[in-house]
Each structure stands twice: as C-alpha cells, then as structure tokens.
Amino acid sequence: MVGRPRDERVDQAILAATRKVLTEQGYSRLTVDAVATAAGVGKAAIYRRYSSKHELVFAAAIHDLDLAPPPDGGSLSADLAALVQDVLDSLSTPTARAAGPGLLSDFLGDPALADRFEETFLARERACVQAALDRAVARGELDAPPDTALTHSLIMGPAFVWLYVFRREETETFARDLTVRLEAALRHTPPRT
Amino acid sequence: MVGRPRDERVDQAILAATRKVLTEQGYSRLTVDAVATAAGVGKAAIYRRYSSKHELVFAAAIHDLDLAPPPDGGSLSADLAALVQDVLDSLSTPTARAAGPGLLSDFLGDPALADRFEETFLARERACVQAALDRAVARGELDAPPDTALTHSLIMGPAFVWLYVFRREETETFARDLTVRLEAALRHTPPRT
DNA sequence: TAGTTTCGGAACTCTTCGTTTCGAAATATG
DNA sequence: CATATTTCGAAACGAAGAGTTCCGAAACTA
Numbered sequence: 540m541v542g543r544p545r546d547e548r549v550d551q552a553i554l555a556a557t558r559k560v561l562t563e564q565g566y567s568r569l570t571v572d573a574v575a576t577a578a579g580v581g582k583a584a585i586y587r588r589y590s591s592k593h594e595l596v597f598a599a600a601i602h603d604l605d606l607a608p609p610p611d612g613g614s615l616s617a618d619l620a621a622l623v624q625d626v627l628d629s630l631s632t633p634t635a636r637a638a639g640p641g642l643l644s645d646f647l648g649d650p651a652l653a654d655r656f657e658e659t660f661l662a663r664e665r666a667c668v669q670a671a672l673d674r675a676v677a678r679g680e681l682d683a684p685p686d687t688a689l690t691h692s693l694i695m696g697p698a699f700v701w702l703y704v705f706r707r708e709e710t711e712t713f714a715r716d717l718t719v720r721l722e723a724a725l726r727h728t729p730p731r732t
Numbered sequence: 733m734v735g736r737p738r739d740e741r742v743d744q745a746i747l748a749a750t751r752k753v754l755t756e757q758g759y760s761r762l763t764v765d766a767v768a769t770a771a772g773v774g775k776a777a778i779y780r781r782y783s784s785k786h787e788l789v790f791a792a793a794i795h796d797l798d799l800a801p802p803p804d805g806g807s808l809s810a811d812l813a814a815l816v817q818d819v820l821d822s823l824s825t826p827t828a829r830a831a832g833p834g835l836l837s838d839f840l841g842d843p844a845l846a847d848r849f850e851e852t853f854l855a856r857e858r859a860c861v862q863a864a865l866d867r868a869v870a871r872g873e874l875d876a877p878p879d880t881a882l883t884h885s886l887i888m889g890p891a892f893v894w895l896y897v898f899r900r901e902e903t904e905t906f907a908r909d910l911t912v913r914l915e916a917a918l919r920h921t922p923p924r925t
Numbered sequence: 926t927a928g929t930t931t932c933g934g935a936a937c938t939c940t941t942c943g944t945t946t947c948g949a950a951a952t953a954t955g
Numbered sequence: 956c957a958t959a960t961t962t963c964g965a966a967a968c969g970a971a972g973a974g975t976t977c978c979g980a981a982a983c984t985a
Contacts, residue, residue, distance in 0.1 A: 735961025
C-alpha cells in the first residue's frame with residue numbers, strides 16, 4: 540500500500556463522535572457535519588471510510604455487540620435466561636436505543652445494508668438460539684423443538700417492543716418474567732393438527 | 733366558520749396519494765412534493781392540514797386500523813387467536829410495512845407524536861389484551877393473570893419482529909404457532925420467588 | 926526525490942422541507 | 956349584491972443537510 544496511511548485515531552474519533560451525537564441528539568437530528576466537528580475531523584475523512592450516513596451509523600451502532608454464543612448453562616431455563624439477557628443488553632445500550640428504529644427503517648430502503656444486518660447480527664443470534672434448542676433436545680428437555688425463527692422472534696420480539704415501542708426503562712423484572720414465560724411456551728408440545 | 737370551506741376530496745386525495753407513494757417508493761424516498769403531485773394538489777394544501785411530513789405519514793398509516801376490541805371468543809385460546817390475527821393484520825398492510833419502522837423512528841424525535849401513537853394505538857390494543865385476560869380469569873382459565881404490558885409485548889413483539897426485522901411474508905403458520913405458544917406461556921403459573 | 930494517499934478545512938451542488946406569495950374560486954356576513 | 960375570509964393549485968423562495976471536490980500540508984513508499 541502506497542501513500543499516507545490512515546490514522547487509526549481518526550477511525551476511533553469518528554465512531555466515538557457518532558455515538559456521542561447519537562445519544563445526545565438522536566438519529567433524526569444527527570448530521571454528518573456535527574459528527575465531523577465533534578470528532579475534530581474533516582467531512583472528507585468520514586466519507587473516505589463510509590459511503591453514506593446510514594453506513595456510518597450502522598458501523599457505530601453494530602460495532603462491538605457481545606455476540607459470543609452464551610455457554611451451556613446446564614438447563615433450558617438457564618440458557619434462555621442468558622439469551623434474554625444478551626438480547627436485552629444489545630438492544631438497551633444508549634447507542635442502540637437511539638439508532639435502533641432508525642436503522643431498521645434504513646434497511647427498508649437499502650437492501651445491501653439489510654443483508655449486512657442479517658449476516659452480522661441476526662444470523663449470529665439465530666445460531667445462539669439454535670444451539671440452545673439443540674442442547675435442550677439433547678438433554679431431553681424438549682421432544683419437538685420449535686422452529687428456530689419462531690423461537691428467535693419469541694425472544695427478540697418482546698424485548699424489542701418493550702424497549703423501542705413501549706419505551707420502558709426497567710428491564711430486570713421484565714427479563715425474569717419473559718424468561719419464565721418463554722420456557723413455558725417452548726416446553727409446551729403443540730397438539731397435532 | 734367563515735371563508736371557503738375545505739374540499740373533502742382534497743383530504744382524501746392527500747391521504748390516498750400518501751399511501752400510494754409510501755407503498756411504491758417507501759418512507760425514505762417519500763417527498764412531500766411527490767405526494768402533492770400524485771394527489772393533484774398544491775403543497776400548501778398539505779401543510780394546511782399537517783404540520784410536518786411526519787404528521788402526514790402518521791395520519792395516512794394509522795388511519796383506519798381495525799381497533800374494535802375483538803368479541804368474546806369463548807376461550808382464552810380463541811381470544812388469543814383473534815388478538816394475534818388483529819395485530820398481524822394491522823402490521824402487515826402494505827402501508828404499515830412501508831411506514832412502520834420509519835414512524836417508530838420519528839417518535840424518538842417527536843414526543844408529541846409518540847404520545848398520539850400511545851393513545852391512538854397502544855392504549856387501545858392494551859385494552860383488548862386486558863379484556864381478554866380478564867375474561868380468561870373470569871372463566872377460571874387463569875389464576876394469576878400475567879402483567880398486561882408483558883402480555884402485550886408477548887403478542888405484538890414476535891409479530892413485529894417477524895414482519896419488520898425478519899421480513900417474512902408468510903404469516904399463516906406463524907399466526908397458528910404463535911397463538912399456541914402464547915397460550916402455553918400465559919397458562920403457566922410462575923413459581924413463587 | 927517523486928508519486929500517492931492522508932489530513933483538516935472550506936466551498937460547492939443538489940435535494941428536500943417548510944414558508945410565502947400569487948390570482949382565482951368559494952363561502953359567510955352585512 | 957358587496958366585502959371579508961379562507962380555500963384552491965402553482966410557483967418561487969430560504970434554510971438545512973447529504974455528498975463531492977479542491978486546497979495546501981503532512982506522511983508514507985519506491
């Protein structure tokens with residue numbers, strides 16, 4: 540590679556400034572100029588790294604999500620509790636709270652971004668769900684495991700709505716209650732149709 | 733009231749054009765000029781009725797949602813099936829699919845709009861959930877009814893995520909499966925802590 | 926040393942929101 | 956009927972912000 544190398548501190552300053560503006564102003568009031576100013580950086584430095592404002596916010600919000608699959612908790616109940624906690628943690632950071640719905644809306648108009656979200660976030664989460672279901676079957680806790688996507692929606696859905704639609708701040712008792720209800724939902728063997 | 737009265741056909745033309753542009757272009761590509769052109773109307777006629785683009789889209793998307801509380805279905809199972817179907821129907825119209833996440837994002841930057849959403853949509857849905865839970869208790873199907881907001885999130889959340897995050901088109905078997913799992917989740921009496 | 930890429934900063938174009946103005950039409954009031 | 960008021964479509968306007976381009980300087984490679 541020839542030429543002046545990119546300054547890594549600029550990369551970090553841009554992402555940090557984006558998260559700062561995001562939490563202080565919200566996605567709808569975030570401007571690229573404001574990010575550049577807050578980062579002490581020229582706008583060109585931003586567009587050299589990200590092709591659009593959407594890409595910038597995506598990178599800043601989906602950057603260090605804790606996506607290591609939770610370890611075997613020993614029981615379906617423990618695995619579900621860990622999954623619920625991980626999902627709630629991912630969605631309730633100040634950055635995620637500020638950018639989540641806006642990013643979701645961006646995906647509608649930018650299929651490439653939506654695909655990246657699917658690969659970067661959804662597929663990994665789904666794999667964690669799948670692993671927990673497989674372990675429960677192996678333990679004999681579940682005969683017929685429910686569909687993975689359905690299970691995923693049963694975990695992520697209530698958490699998403701609780702935080703982004705109902706805008707509840709409190710998550711502790713919610714996490715406990717959701718986990719208990721989820722276990723009951725999954726253990727139930729549906730009647731043959 | 734003095735002066736020339738508002739033409740009611742203009743009201744309808746604006747809302748119809750908004751829904752048309754919404755489904756054809758998506759929220760992110762919807763411009764007020766495009767709506768005005770599609771409606772055969774001046775932009776001033778739009779801003780005479782709505783104070784912002786957000787208000788316009790809100791009115792067009794949350795207009796005729798079927799918010800009559802579902803009648804007593806005779807059993808918790810039947811009531812849940814009806815609730816799930818109503819929620820899925822509300823969220824899966826072409827207009828809702830195009831505007832849903834965008835509107836949700838707008839609420840973050842416009843608390844007044846968020847309050848109207850709470851009153852117009854969430855409160856009514858919550859009342860339907862509450863009524864179904866009350867009937868189940870009266871029938872003796874539930875001893876300790878779960879928290880209404882939690883139950884609401886258990887119904888709306890998976891539906892929302894299924895349609896807007898996973899972007900699944902298919903809803904029939906999803907509705908059936910969700911209903912069955914929900915009933916199991918609600919019937920379960922959580923252990924004393 | 927020459928060529929390339931980065932840097933911050935500024936100027937620029939283009940799109941879109943929201944406002945204002947225009948003449949004409951419709952209605953209520955006197 | 957006459958006047959005041961509000962509507963109508965259309966067009967022009969100002970402000971804001973996305974994205975691009977250029978500048979001189981700095982950092983790196985060959």
